[in-house]
Amino acid sequence: MKYGESTFDILYLLFAIVSGVVILRRARNRTERLMGLAALILGCGDAFHLVPRVLNYFTAGDLTAALGIGKLVTSVTMTVFYVLLYGVWRGYYGEPKSKGLWAALLILALARVVLCLFPQNGWLQNGGDLTWAILRNVPFVILGGVICFLYWKNRKRDRIFRPVWLYILLSFLFYIPVAVAAGLVPILGMLMLPKTFCYILMILAFLRTVREGK
Numbered sequence: 001m002k003y004g005e006s007t008f009d010i011l012y013l014l015f016a017i018v019s020g021v022v023i024l025r026r027a028r029n030r031t032e033r034l035m036g037l038a039a040l041i042l043g044c045g046d047a048f049h050l051v052p053r054v055l056n057y058f059t060a061g062d063l064t065a066a067l068g069i070g071k072l073v074t075s076v077t078m079t080v081f082y083v084l085l086y087g088v089w090r091g092y093y094g095e096p097k098s099k100g101l102w103a104a105l106l107i108l109a110l111a112r113v114v115l116c117l118f119p120q121n122g123w124l125q126n127g128g129d130l131t132w133a134i135l136r137n138v139p140f141v142i143l144g145g146v147i148c149f150l151y152w153k154n155r156k157r158d159r160i161f162r163p164v165w166l167y168i169l170l171s172f173l174f175y176i177p178v179a180v181a182a183g184l185v186p187i188l189g190m191l192m193l194p195k196t197f198c199y200i201l202m203i204l205a206f207l208r209t210v211r212e213g214k
Contacts, residue, residue, distance in 0.1 A: 002057040016043025031091030035206035038084040045077020068126035171198035
């Protein structure tokens with residue numbers, strides 16, 4: 001399992017980071033630059049967690065703290081990723097900016113980040129309290145739910161982005177059991193693989209947009 005998972009993780013990181021750079025280089029407007037930035041932040045953020053995870057399979061050193069800090073960084077960058085997805089949605093579909101919605105999303109994102117920073121999360125021990133695992137994910141799930149709804153609402157307006165709402169929904173369905181209960185049931189960690197595949201599909205939609213144009 002360690003070879004298969006490690007290969008997948010490395011290929012995913014390379015794909016996300018390289019795709020982000022390619023999209024940024026080819027971007028013709030602000031929306032496409034946001035797509036590239038989202039892919040790059042996602043890949044770089046996940047690297048903080050996945051690289052120690054891969055190393056943990058093949059080295060004898062204690063990487064507990066590195067794995068925990070990596071999860072913290074990934075938690076923050078995933079939050080930023082979904083905020084950027086809102087900007088992509090607005091620009092892609094030409095939606096007017098809603099100050100109320102934007103403020104609500106920022107509050108949810110800030111609440112998620114602040115909750116992640118509390119020491120009760122036990123990042124340095126790569127563990128933590130179940131209550132805090134739930135608390136820090138409440139605003140994140142709400143944030144993701146709002147973004148998912150926005151893409152679902154406009155799903156019939158474009159063929160490239162039509163399934164993005166489904167990728168977001170599935171990514172959260174795979175993520176929630178891992179975030180809440182993987183410490184108690186380690187096998188749930190395998191759900192991160194299909195979750196990651198959902199992110200790959202989102203990045204592919206970004207690449208198609210840059211290549212084909214809307």
